[in-house]
Amino acid sequence: MLYAIDSGKYVERLPHEAEFEKWRSKLDDDDYEKIVQELLKIINGNQIITAGWIHGKDWTGTVYEPIFEACGQNVTQAGFFYGLILFDLLMNDEDKVWGFGKFDKDGEPINSTTYFELSNPPAYK
Numbered sequence: 426m427l428y429a430i431d432s433g434k435y436v437e438r439l440p441h442e443a444e445f446e447k448w449r450s451k452l453d454d455d456d457y458e459k460i461v462q463e464l465l466k467i468i469n470g471n472q473i474i475t476a477g478w479i480h481g482k483d484w485t486g487t488v489y490e491p492i493f494e495a496c497g498q499n500v501t502q503a504g505f506f507y508g509l510i511l512f513d514l515l516m517n518d519e520d521k522v523w524g525f526g527k528f529d530k531d532g533e534p535i536n537s538t539t540y541f542e543l544s545n546p547p548a549y550k
């Protein structure tokens with residue numbers, strides 16, 4: 426489950442679902458499953474995740490490269506789609522509640538969403 430720190434509410438719907446579905450339709454099911462499995466390894470091994478720090482800048486030869494191809498080799502769209510895949514996984518995590526927001530590091534804004542496991546989450550309504 427996902428809890429938005431800025432609004433103080435649980436998130437139950439994937440934002441930008443139409444874009445997600447458009448890009449998802451162009452991504453082979455096997456490639457999508459490999460991406461999901463890779464992200465699940467990271468999710469299950471960490472309590473804090475900053476989306477853009479997971480994959481690095483060059484996706485060539487990585488499990489994430491098919492995202493870039495599905496988005497017509499558009500770097501901005503690929504990053505957005507990747508973020509939606511991660512968001513969807515965390516939103517549907519039945520074992521944990523993840524808080525999320527935009528934060529700074531050393532006084533500089535992080536250009537990616539940071540997620541963190543909530544050990545004492547607010548009551549779900």
